[in-house]
Amino acid sequence: METGAWGGLSLTFIVSFFCLIFCFPVGMFLALGRRSDLPTVRYISIGFIEFWRGVPLITVLFMSSVMFPMFLPEDFFMDKLVRVIIAISLFEAAYVAEVIRGGLQALPRGQYDAGKSLGMGYWRLHLLVIMPQALKLVIPGIANTFLALVKDTPLILVVGLLELVGMIDMAKTNPKWLGFAAEGYVFAGVVFWVICYSMSRYNSITMTYLPGTKLFPGKIVK
Numbered sequence: 001m002e003t004g005a006w007g008g009l010s011l012t013f014i015v016s017f018f019c020l021i022f023c024f025p026v027g028m029f030l031a032l033g034r035r036s037d038l039p040t041v042r043y044i045s046i047g048f049i050e051f052w053r054g055v056p057l058i059t060v061l062f063m064s065s066v067m068f069p070m071f072l073p074e075d076f077f078m079d080k081l082v083r084v085i086i087a088i089s090l091f092e093a094a095y096v097a098e099v100i101r102g103g104l105q106a107l108p109r110g111q112y113d114a115g116k117s118l119g120m121g122y123w124r125l126h127l128l129v130i131m132p133q134a135l136k137l138v139i140p141g142i143a144n145t146f147l148a149l150v151k152d153t154p155l156i157l158v159v160g161l162l163e164l165v166g167m168i169d170m171a172k173t174n175p176k177w178l179g180f181a182a183e184g185y186v187f188a189g190v191v192f193w194v195i196c197y198s199m200s201r202y203n204s205i206t207m208t209y210l211p212g213t214k215l216f217p218g219k220i221v222k
Contacts, residue, residue, distance in 0.1 A: 011163040015085060016150045022089035027096025027138050034101055057155055060087045065159035067143035084156055099141040103134035143203035147196050164188050
């Protein structure tokens with residue numbers, strides 16, 4: 001199905017869903033890269049994070065839609081929706097990386113030393129010991145970043161993709177809908193509030209029922 005066939009609330013869900021899926025693992029690896037002992041990896045991660053955090057999202061969307069295709073081969077085509085999803089995912093990944101880095105720095109050094117004393121390698125130590133504890137500490141911050149991502153989806157209107165708010169903007173130009181613009185924006189506001197409140201409630205439930213990981217220096221808690 002062509003990109004032009006997508007629109008309204010379905011496009012909002014598509015962009016939000018795929019960006020949430022892609023930005024989290026990228027952000028996690030960037031957070032690990034920023035704390036790496038390898039200077040090359042660390043500086044590349046720092047440069048990536050600071051670059052994307054220092055650029056407005058509207059500029060990123062404009063570049064992905066207008067400028068990026070100019071650097072592609074003439075016989076190569078990438079759909080505009082795919083470019084937008086990649087752009088938003090990379091943009092949000094930089095913020096996710098900083099949130100996760102805060103959780104990594106909050107862990108006591110004893111967790112790392114205890115894992116190394118058991119003969120764990122770098123990836124096994126981080127995947128089984130460090131990351132589960134760090135992610136639990138930063139669940140509110142990650143949820144806040146995801147909420148901001150969902151609320152930023154109306155910005156794709158600037159590249160010609162009509163999600164929920166874009167459809168309302170187009171509908172209010174129809175003579176049959178004259179005088180009903182306020183109702184449309186109120187409806188959009190209610191929809192976004194329901195989505196964000198549901199995500200917030202899920203975050204609260206996750207924090208309540210997630211198995212606890214009390215931190216004791218020098219002791220690994222599984």
